[in-house]
Amino acid sequence: QQQVKQSPQSLIVQKGGISIINCAYENTAFDYFPWYQQFPGKGPALLIAIRPDVSEKKEGRFTISFNKSAKQFSLHIMDSQPGDSATYFCAASMNSGYSTLTFGKGTMLLVSP
Amino acid sequence: EAGVAQSPRYKIIEKRQSVAFWCNPISGHATLYWYQQILGQGPKLLIQFQNNGVVDDSQLPKDRFSAERLKGVDSTLKIQPAKLEDSAVYLCASSALAGGFQETQYFGPGTRLLVL
Numbered sequence: 001q002q003q004v005k006q007s008p009q010s011l012i013v014q015k016g017g018i019s020i021i022n023c024a025y026e027n028t029a030f031d032y033f034p035w036y037q038q039f040p041g042k043g044p045a046l047l048i049a050i051r052p053d054v055s056e057k058k059e060g061r062f063t064i065s066f067n068k069s070a071k072q073f074s075l076h077i078m079d080s081q082p083g084d085s086a087t088y089f090c091a092a093s094m095n096s097g098y099s100t101l102t103f104g105k106g107t108m109l110l111v112s113p
Numbered sequence: 114e115a116g117v118a119q120s121p122r123y124k125i126i127e128k129r130q131s132v133a134f135w136c137n138p139i140s141g142h143a144t145l146y147w148y149q150q151i152l153g154q155g156p157k158l159l160i161q162f163q164n165n166g167v168v169d170d171s172q173l174p175k176d177r178f179s180a181e182r183l184k185g186v187d188s189t190l191k192i193q194p195a196k197l198e199d200s201a202v203y204l205c206a207s208s209a210l211a212g213g214f215q216e217t218q219y220f221g222p223g224t225r226l227l228v229l
Contacts, residue, residue: 004155006155034217036220041222042222042223043117043204043206043220043221043222043223044156044204044220045219045220046217046218046219049217089155089156091155100146100158100161100169101156101158101218103155103156103157104155105153105154105155106153106154106155
């Protein structure tokens, strides 16, 4: 059972455009939603994360929008740059003392110059 | 601050052979994770250690995979015997435990395994 569904699988955006990646979850006990960025040959790195007590979190060009009732959250990358080209994973966990992350399948983003 | 170290970076073996991966977490991180990342998919947790105790190994194929974290620092993951479907990147991650909550997981570069 896939507990975190991510779309699209791949995305091509022009430089300066907005990249949007969506995730949906099933487990209502999830209360921590991070996004990870992974470059080829590297491990995933935390980009931004949100907890369900807020509907939006912004850090620079990256924004997470969270809809608790719909059990959905999304990543928006404003003014996308070629250096943003990477694979992005959404994830979810229950932030208890022994929580584990459940990852989506990933979105491969290509920002064309 | 040094990151999570893993070795080797690449490994090619034939099916039915054995292989071992090593991970050195960030200093002071009590929690260590091993993930399997198959091409085109997100990381899947294999096992989680809290210090030198196992917290979650529910998705570890125990008939062929084993892991240990002696002294609560370094960890090794072993596959014996390997199957073709074990071809993947094996990621190690670590996190600190603060106030009863897990902090950010930091990932190593991974070991890319190819089973022929």
